[in-house]
Amino acid sequence: MVLADLGRKINSALLELNKAPVIDEQVLDSILKGICSALLAADVNVMLVQRLRGNVKKTVNLEELGGGVNKKRVIEKAVMDELFQLVDPGVEPYKPVKHRPNVFMMVGLQGAGKTTTCTKLASHYQRKGWKTALVCADTFRAGAFDQLKQNATKAKIPYYGSYSEADPVAIAQEGVDKFKADKFEIIIVDTSGRHKQEAELFEEMKQIAAAVQPDSTVFVMDGTIGQAAEGQSKAFKEAANFGSIILTKMDGHAKGGGAISAVAATQSPIIFIGTGEHLHDLDRFEPKPFVRKMLGMGDMRDLVEKVQDMKLDQNKNLMKNLESGKYSLRDMYDQLQQISKMGPLSKLMGSIPGMPADMMAGSEEETSRRFKRMMCIMDSMTDAELDGDNKVFEKERSRIMRVARGSGTSVHEVEEILKQYTKFAQMVKTMGGKGGLLSNMPTDPRRANPNQMANMARMQQQMANMIPPEMLQQVGGMQGLQKMARQMGGMFGGGAGRGGGGGMPDMSQLMKAFGGGR
Numbered sequence: 001m002v003l004a005d006l007g008r009k010i011n012s013a014l015l016e017l018n019k020a021p022v023i024d025e026q027v028l029d030s031i032l033k034g035i036c037s038a039l040l041a042a043d044v045n046v047m048l049v050q051r052l053r054g055n056v057k058k059t060v061n062l063e064e065l066g067g068g069v070n071k072k073r074v075i076e077k078a079v080m081d082e083l084f085q086l087v088d089p090g091v092e093p094y095k096p097v098k099h100r101p102n103v104f105m106m107v108g109l110q111g112a113g114k115t116t117t118c119t120k121l122a123s124h125y126q127r128k129g130w131k132t133a134l135v136c137a138d139t140f141r142a143g144a145f146d147q148l149k150q151n152a153t154k155a156k157i158p159y160y161g162s163y164s165e166a167d168p169v170a171i172a173q174e175g176v177d178k179f180k181a182d183k184f185e186i187i188i189v190d191t192s193g194r195h196k197q198e199a200e201l202f203e204e205m206k207q208i209a210a211a212v213q214p215d216s217t218v219f220v221m222d223g224t225i226g227q228a229a230e231g232q233s234k235a236f237k238e239a240a241n242f243g244s245i246i247l248t249k250m251d252g253h254a255k256g257g258g259a260i261s262a263v264a265a266t267q268s269p270i271i272f273i274g275t276g277e278h279l280h281d282l283d284r285f286e287p288k289p290f291v292r293k294m295l296g297m298g299d300m301r302d303l304v305e306k307v308q309d310m311k312l313d314q315n316k317n318l319m320k321n322l323e324s325g326k327y328s329l330r331d332m333y334d335q336l337q338q339i340s341k342m343g344p345l346s347k348l349m350g351s352i353p354g355m356p357a358d359m360m361a362g363s364e365e366e367t368s369r370r371f372k373r374m375m376c377i378m379d380s381m382t383d384a385e386l387d388g389d390n391k392v393f394e395k396e397r398s399r400i401m402r403v404a405r406g407s408g409t410s411v412h413e414v415e416e417i418l419k420q421y422t423k424f425a426q427m428v429k430t431m432g433g434k435g436g437l438l439s440n441m442p443t444d445p446r447r448a449n450p451n452q453m454a455n456m457a458r459m460q461q462q463m464a465n466m467i468p469p470e471m472l473q474q475v476g477g478m479q480g481l482q483k484m485a486r487q488m489g490g491m492f493g494g495g496a497g498r499g500g501g502g503g504m505p506d507m508s509q510l511m512k513a514f515g516g517g518r
Contacts, residue, residue, distance in 0.1 A: 005042075006038055006039070006041075006042040006257065006294065007294040007295045009034070009035075009037075009038035009041070010034075010035050010038050010039075010079075010083075010295060011295055012034065013031050013032075013033075013034030013035045013038065014031065014035075014075075014076060014079065016030060016031050016034070017031065017072045017075060017076070018072070023062070023071040023072060023075070024062060025062060028057070028060060028062065028075065031075065031079075032053050032056060032057070035052075035053075035079065036049050036050075036052070036053050039052070039257060040257075041257075042257030043226045043227055043229075043257040043258040043261075044086070044257035044258070044260050044261060045227075045230060045257075045258075045260075045261035045264065045265075048086060048260070048261060048264055052082045052083075052085075052086065055078075055082050055085075056075075056078045056079055056082055059074075059078040059081075060074055060075050060078050080291065083291045084287050084288055084291055086260050086263070086264070087260055087263055087270065087287045087290060087291065088263075088269070088287035088288075089263055089264070089266075089267045089268060089269055091267060091268065091269050092269070093216075093243060093244040093269045093271045094215060094216035094243050094244065096125070096130070096185065096186060096215070096216075098130075098185065099185065100185065101176075101179070101180045101183075101184060101185060101187055102185060102186050102187070102215050102216070103176055103187045103189065103212055103213065103214045103215050103216075104121070104186070104187070104188045104189065104214060104215070104216050104217075104218055105189045105191060105208065105209060105212060105214035105216070105217045105218070105240075106118050106121075106188060106189065106190055106191060106218050106220055107191055107194075107205055107217060107218070107219055107220070107236060107240045107242060108193060108219055108220035108221060108236070109193055109194065109221070109222065109225075109232060110141065110192075110193025110194065111193065111222070112193065112220050112221055112222040112248055113220065113222065113248035113249060113274060114190060114191075114193055114220040114248075115136075115138070115144060115147050115148050115151070115190055116147075116151065116248075116274075116277070117220050117246055117248055117272075117274055117282070118134055118148065118151075118188050118190045119134065119148065119151035119152055119155055119157065119279065120272075120274065120279055120280075120281065120282040121188055121218075121246070121272065121282065122134055122152070122155065122157045122186065122188050123155045123157065123279045123280075123282075124272075124282055124284075125185075125186045126155070126156075126157060126186075130185045130186045131183065131184050131185045131186070132157055132158075132184065132185070132186040132187075132188070133157065133158045133159065133160070133175075133179040133182075133184045133186070133187050133188070134148060134152050134157055134158070134159040134160070134188050134190065135159070135160045135161070135171070135172060135175030135176060135179070135187065135188065135189045135190065136148040136149070136159065136160070136161035136171070136175075136190050137168040137169075137171045137172035137175070137189055137190060137191050137192070137208055138168065138190050138191060138192045138193070139165075139166055139167070139168045139171065139192065140168075140192035140193070140194075140201065141192060141193065144190070144192075145161040145162070145163065148161065148190055149161065154279075155279055158179070158184070160174070160175035160178055160179065161175070168191065168192065168204060168208060169204070169207045169208050169211050172189050172191075172208045172211055172212050173211040173212060175187075175189070176189065176212045189208065189212055189214065191204075191205055191208055192204065192205075202239045202240075205239060205240055206239065206240070209240065216243050216244065217240050217241065217242040217243055218242060218243070218244050218245070218246055218271070219233065219236050219237075219240070219242040219244070219245050219246070219266075219268070220245075220246050220248060221233065221245055221246070221247055221248065221259060221262060222247075222248055222249055223247040223248055223249050223250040223259045223273070223274075224249050225258055225259065226258040227258050227261075228258065229258035229259055229261055229262040229265075230258070230261045230262060230265045232262075233245070233262035233265050233266045233268075234265055234266065237265075237266040237268065242266075242268060243268060244268055244269050244270070244271045245262060245263065245266070245268050245269070245270045245271065246270070246271060246272045246273070246274065246282075247259050247270055247272075247273045247274065247285075248273075248274035249274060250273045250274060250275050251274075251275040251276045251281070269285075270285045271284070271285055272284055272285055273285050273290075327424060327425040328386065328387050328388060328389065329378060329381065329385065329386045329387075329388070329389070329390070329421055330386040330387055332378075332420075332421050332424055333375065333378045333386065336371055336374060336375055336378075337375065373407075373409060373413065374417055376407045376408075376409070377403060377404075377407045377409055377413060377414055377417055378417070379407065380402075380403045380406035380407040381403055385399065385403075389421075389425060390418045390421055390422060393418055400414045400415065400418075
């Protein structure tokens with residue numbers, strides 16, 4: 001994440017509160033100096049930094065605070081509130097309405113990643129069940145239509161454009177009219193990238209807006225633009241009067257504070273953040289979860305939304321098998337496919353409170369490569385082998401050698417997958433069915449009887465067995481796993497997350513949140 005370094009620096013400054021024996025004005029000034037230095041280093045506008053410092057000083061009046069007041073918490077809350085204010089203009093973005101056309105017009109600088117963002121946004125709404133389409137009104141950049149066409153085809157999203165028509169206004173109007181007639185709900189119009197000095201292109205942008213009458217104009221801005229963000233965003237605001245912002249390229253290590261300045265300069269809310277090149281690398285933006293995640297506090301809603309987007313509950317066969325305690329190699333293959341769609345594991349880990357965002361750093365490529373090889377191996381299995389268990393491989397080892405040859409891998413790799421499958425199948429068998437652990441889980445861990453407590457402990461051990469040793473070590477062993485479970489319990493409404501002694505979340509709520517509730 002582009003602002004991860006900023007988060008670490010702010011956290012370091014706040015840690016001084018724990019070290020100080022007495023919290024006085026000198027300590028407060030030292031903390032604010034560290035926070036302000038971090039913000040300035042990240043290219044946040046100097047006026048905004050000064051305002052943050054002044055507001056915290058005004059809120060935290062140490063002389064007026066009584067002796068029984070926890071000064072550390074007062075300071076932390078004041079800092080957090082001001083960080084929220086930096087990225088929250090207090091303006092509600094446009095919310096599309098179901099069963100009617102919602103036209104989005106995308107504007108921005110050339111090279112900001114606008115065309116890719118158009119497809120990501122369309123894909124986001126498509127996963128939510130909206131009927132989406134794309135219109136390419138960028139006739140200025142050579143290859144713009146080809147790029148949008150390629151992206152849209154990959155995402156299976158209808159698109160409109162032209163190789164012969166040179167008038168972007170005509171293309172935009174024709175495309176929007178066509179998709180409105182076909183009852184599309186989300187119509188995204190991609191326009192030519194431009195610079196604030198290019199008066200002709202700005203005039204073209206106004207003409208497109210007049211023709212298609214967008215419900216929402218979105219400014220797509222390069223998150224690494226730095227101090228130039230304020231000037232560019234103001235110019236686009238005056239010309240296009242955009243209602244919201246999407247920040248791109250927020251997955252690198254460049255400065256990203258300039259983008260924050262754009263929110264204050266235009267009083268327009270950020271609605272999404274682009275965090276990579278893949279279709280799923282577009283995260284919905286909310287000020288408080290964003291700041292919490294930046295500071296390493298995580299936000300489970302991010303993870304839950306990704307899982308819900310996968311629509312696991314629509315795979316009736318898989319859910320039926322899991323509930324009855326059955327699990328085939330095909331089920332494992334389907335799950336690998338779904339996990340790979342969720343994006344990089346490091347991003348998912350960063351959504352879990354208490355998990356370092358870079359926990360999987362360095363192993364990302366290896367993990368992705370391993371997933372692909374596993375699926376390649378399973379592609380070389382017959383339908384009968386996939387729909388069964390691994391017993392047929394135990395009886396006929398020639399099958400293992402055939403699969404290895406067919407997938408271009410080794411016998412050892414095929415055997416490793418079968419071992420992993422055995423672990424999964426055993427876990428499903430233990431948890432599913434009438435006598436399984438899930439059917440005997442308490443709805444509130446705080447009121448669990450001894451048998452239910454034993455079941456929760458067994459499930460926890462099963463979870464530990466499923467996690468590779470190196471990853472278990474990274475989360476802090478069994479204690480770290482218990483901490484994760486308690487945090488997840490708190491997120492989904494389980495008693496353990498609120499100080500209960502169960503150590504596991506409310507499983508009925510957890511299953512429901514992840515699309516597996518009965």
